[in-house]
Amino acid sequence: MDRIGEFVRAHRFIKKNEEGIVNNPLRSNIAAFLESERGRRNLFHQEMAALLRSSHGEGLSYRTYIQTCRQNNNVTLRTLEFMAAALDVSIATMLAGDAKIDDWVHALGDDDIRRRLADIINEERSERGLLRKEMAALLGVAQMTYTKLERGQGNISVDTIAGIAGALGRDPATFLFCRARKRHKSA
DSSP: OOOTTOOOOOOTTOOBOTTSOBOOHHHHHHHHHHHHHHHHHTOOHHHHHHHTBOTTSOBOOHHHHHHHHTTOOOOBHHHHHHHHHHHTOOHHHHHHTTOOOOGGGGGOOHHHHHHHHHHHHHHHHHHHTOOHHHHHHHHTOOHHHHHHHHHTOSOOBHHHHHHHHHHTTOOTTTGGGSOOOOOOOOO
């Protein structure tokens, strides 16, 4: 089993701002959710971090929890799924922030979200008439990573999701949770 909360490199399109914080709305939404949930439950950070560990001691360490709250951690979908289950919320709730999303997306797990991302990528590549290597370049990922993405495999990070959304001109917080985009043909 993969370690929960292990370090994951940021997507190359995701940059740091002047304060050194990675400019990713998904990281911001996750951090804001964790802080809001901590306040709602009236817990100290140590108590909140303890909620994110299983009875077997697996899960997020205190340091990983704090780094996630500070937006310094590029968490993966598996880590989010673990956190969401521990807090009894959906991954969509943690990623979407204040964005309006449909109720059906709250049932989506890690596998479902990876499959939706794969469907979006494959549809975009088809509509643009691009080769796989051209689509990989557009998305800013290596060809091997692209192959995993198009197949819905691997453990995708929030920076990769945000980078892909940006490359496709979509809102990172909502594009995975919207029904298929309607295309308008030029006259």
